[in-house]
Amino acid sequence: MKRRLELNDQAGINVSRNFRSLVGEANGYENLTFGEKDCRNHIDKVRRLRLGTGDAEAIQKYFVRMQKQNSQFYYVMDVDDESRLRNVFWADARCRAAYEYFGEVISFDTTYLTNKYDMPFAPFVGVNHHGQSMLLGCALLSNENTETFTWLFKTWLECMHERSPNAIITDQDGAMKKAIEVVFPKARHRWCLWHLMKKIPEKFGRHSDYESIKTLLHDIVYDSFSKSDFMMKWENMIECYKLHDNEWLKGIFVERHRWVPAYVRDTFWAGMSTTQRSESMNSFFDGYVTSKTTLKQFVEQYDNALKDKIEKENIADFRSFNTVIACISHFGFEFQFQKAFTNAKFQEFQLEIASMMYCHACFNRLEGLDSIFSVTESKKLYDKMKDIVFMVLFNEKDFMLKCTCHLFEFKGILCRHILCVLKLIGKTDFVPSNYILARWRKDIKRRYTLIKCGFDNLAGKTELQRVDKACDAFYEFASTRINSEDDLVKVMNWIQNMKIELPCNETSPRIIEEDCSVQSQATILDPKLARSKGRPPSKRKTSKFDQIVKKKLAQKKTKKNNQNSKKTQGPEEGPCISRGQEIEYEVCYRSQLGDGIGTQESIQVNKEYSSRVNQEQNNVWSGENGSVNTVAPFNPNQEHLGEENKERHHMKDQHNHHRDIS
Structure with a gap:
């Protein structure tokens, strides 16, 4: 019974549900010799034994254990003048290695409360080759001012070897904006479009023309495919409804380059337009933590949640390699993408192929070596069909393709308009490799997938650590030294000789519990209750x-x-x-x-x-x-x-x- 309670506690099941399951197995309370209070006392004792007494000290010991297991585990604990924990950041070896492949675009959000101290959980989230969210480091913060965000971004940048992201999506937080300008001056900063658009009812709900303004604003934002088109529609709306003195509209118009799709489509965002990645990552932890979760409980449940996330990626990898999604056309370029892309991204490309039926392309004009085509697309908006014209540029000499919809620049997938032009000019056999982004490919072996995630329950397994070190060293050797068949033969012969020299160990590895106590380190006190911008004690900020x-x-x-x-x-x-x-x-x-x-x-x-x-x-x-x-x-x-x-x-x-x- 005790072991069952401990395992369920580590899996994130609260004591009440844990106890009720035992009651069900015993067919009634009368058949148990203990009560729910006894279960709580036992769990509290086990938690103290497992991670120590204080939250801050427990996290410190946990991080030391993780770093001892893998030297690439990175953490920083920020304390105040009283040695009280203020902010903490960490990233395991797998996150740091994954950043090499998927770190050009990140989403950052701090709206989630994780623990009894009301410290916001601040994850750095990227997108992997399946379009799934993945953690690239995370933090627990005591407050949300410019100083704290600057500390966090600098710490994260140091963790990622000073490699800044190309683009970052956040909400409209002013302190966050200032910190990004200081730490990531060259990064394209975009505001979450959803957070901004959801304010329309709040700002115009009492206006006599609310419905008309709401509909028009959505049309201006989503159906403007050029800056000039947006400007014209915006000015007409302001003039029509006499909104010249609306301070909210004035403010967001000045910052239009941070949120209007027509202004940001020319940057690669991996398909992201909102902080949904961060928020979905936050919600992913819902089954593991509550607003009453202590910090030392959180770090345990963080591991459990991360295991599930990695397992989903492994399943997607397996399906991409073992499932062939049939082509829907006879175009040669579709077969190209079928072989190269993961299943999720190939399905997105197939959507563009299927949507060619709504497009009609024709030659427009010649500008030097560039051929300009107009593509008319019939779109269904508000239950009505609407024709929208896109312009596609094609340079036959360099095989350069560009469309005014900027889907390829924004998402990394060729749009239906470009495909329609390729069909018109009879170039459907293949597309150059630069239009098949490496970040969406399934046939690339990425180094981070070979790294075992630093789960705490693996600490002390010295045999597994030896195997991991050998695998890491051999992977680096194979990637940099084996450049020909002769090199491969030499290495394989050497391996055969080593098999003879070193005896095979057929016994199972033993689990050895090691004392990972923190030595020669100053005692860190638990954090104070965070007062983050007046946020109520719930899991999410409420507008x-x-x-x-x-x-x-x-x-x-x-x-x-x-x-x-x-x-x-x-x-x-x-x-x-x-x-x-x-x-x-x-x-x-x-x-x-x-x-x-x-x-x-x-x-x-x-x-x-x-x-x-x-x-x-x-x-x-x-x-x-x-x-x-x-x-x-x-x-x-x-x-x-x-x-x-x-x-x-x-x-x-x-x-x-x-x-x-x-």
């Missing part, structure tokens, strides 16, 4: 809009309870919102967003296709003897949406996500 929604729903619930208790007195007079009004408060601008779906973790597909793909992916496991299973071709039975237009649907899912975890 004014969310507070209004919560208040209205509470009023409605109170009204309903009063009516139930006073049925004999007739209906009570007073303010009450209808279901329709409730929906308006809850979703606000979503009525104009359409029925499309989508998150940045997957391509935009309809429910039927999503269900079929899941079934087909499950069928992968039925392959025998390493055989490769084939998935039926992609069927694009869905509404056609532009890349930035899909952001509306991300916003829709994001809104629900925020509501669920608030």
